[in-house]
Amino acid sequence: MGKILVTGCAGYIGSVATDLFLKNGYAIVGVDNFQTGYRLVIEVLKNKYKNFSFYERDLKDNLDDIFQKEKDIKIVVHYAASCMVDESMKDPQKYFSNNVCGSLNLLNTMLKFNVKKIVFSSTCAVYGETQYTPVDENHPKNPINPYGESKRMVEKIIEWYGKLLGLNYFILRYFNVCGASDDGEIGDSKKPSVLLVQNAVRGALGIEKFYLTCPKVDTPDNTPIRDYINVVDLNEAHLLAVEKLLKEDNIFEIINLGTGSGNSVLEIVSKVEEITGKKIDRVFGKTRAGEYAKIYASIEKAKKVLGWQPKRTIEDSVKSLIAWYQKHPNGWEK
Template identity: 40%
Template sequence: MKILVVGGAGYIGSHMVKMLHDLGNQVITFDNLSSGFRDAVLGGEFVQGDLADIPTIDKVFQQYQPDAVMHFASYIQVGESVQHPDKYYLNNFTNTLNLLNVMVKHDVKSFIFSSTAAVFGEPEYVPIDEAHPKAPLNPYGRSKWMVEQVLADYERAYGLKSVCLRYFNAAGADPSALLGERHEPETHLIPLVLQAISGKRPHISVFGRDYDTPDGTCIRDYIHIVDLCSAHLLALKQLTVDGVSKRFNLGNGAGFSVQEVISVAEQVTGKKVKVIDAPRRDGDPARLVADATLAKRTLGWAPVYTDLATIIKHAWAWETKVR
């Protein structure tokens, strides 16, 4: 297949590009490099462009005539979205409309969307399944939920089919350490812990130890980046075969606490990390864990790297490589 990967120079997108290319697909990466890296695109064609630039998007579709589109080009920082909602609605929502409109113009009807667990808001129950109420708490989550609703409208009006994949915490790195997590600034727990261990940061902060969890720290659902990409691949295959739009939650279904992540990282690296206890952050639920039963049953998705130590081992191999 010819697949356009929008945001393919970022963390998740670059791993997706590598997987698609390794499997023999023709891949076109479209990225403005605002947060991605050109050297992270390990195959296929690369076009530097912005989703705000409709003529450039149109030119890409004219030149490459993709069979399907995977969309990863979103801003992802919750706190920043609260401070600068304009930035998030413009890029995550309006610019996605630009992309969808060009798809409709060129009759490209297969769309895989990188959504988020943030569409659910404060969890009413865990693990969280697809039927859980959608009540996003911040502009980031709302921008993603708005796109999901637009996709339902575009299917009714234009026949554009989509799969929205709502994942919880992408983690880890390519097992061969060719790719890994590079965010500026970094906000994800596992790389923050490993950067504290490697000396890039003075310490790691634990925000609250009085939650209703076994060790008092928040529990989150970490899914290995390779397993995440394999779910995207399976979703695309199913979409192109049966043409039925779907929504799936992706996670390991268990969850690991902040303290577990720190302890396992110390075991994997053989090094200690300086930990500073800090007050709770507003809006941090005690548990965020996915129920991925539907994805496993419908797509035949079977995560391979479910062990926290393996996830951290791969992330550490990348961290030591780029240090």
């Protein structure tokens, strides 16, 4: 079957993915530099599974030895990135350097070792301000922050490598990711977290004060509308993408991953209150820069090409987060 190289496996989405891939019998080679990832989750995964090797490494550094030592890498699933919109507005250099240069070095090393299949974590931030909803993959791409722009740049490099160098790919554009693994054992530890559902649950559980940091926008309740996709559903789509890439050649696909519908920030907060039975203080925090009013995905292509659709509801995501934060109020501590 060969091995899957997973970058960013110590981060939120990558750690849930690594658990899922290992559970499904794949051998995983993980890479992370712990920039925003956590050592503890690597220990948990190492203790739970045999087929997992890990390298602490920055993707901008030389990666040859990993491909040399792990001879049978067949495919790369590339989650590693800097991914905070607000931070990218303050420090664009970090975003172009880490996301573009890191990905470029990874892609060039893959080709050097004849690994020509990749699943790339992209984002709905490549679309920018929505011109229509639901947003399909052909929607104009006008990123309005360096984070989205850096992801679009990597998409373009991958597309050119597909045309000219035989790279096969699924570029997966995620909408807003939420939830933890179904058993609540692996989840998000961003400090501070910028993810709404996570923060609302922490607020309801009394772990941390919940601040509304969204801008006032032109939607029915004046809070932004986003499409909240469960992290396990999202990673199940990656599993299908991996299976397809391992079986077939000539795959050059860009696909949205969302639920196909949107919720406003206040709707999510009310939902978390309803499920937890706790009132959340709505302290308005500092407005975030580089944000837009409304976006949700068309997921018709994901259904057609991957045979995928989300199975978990927002209630499921909130419940998995409650389980996660009850065991790990502050996520992984180190």
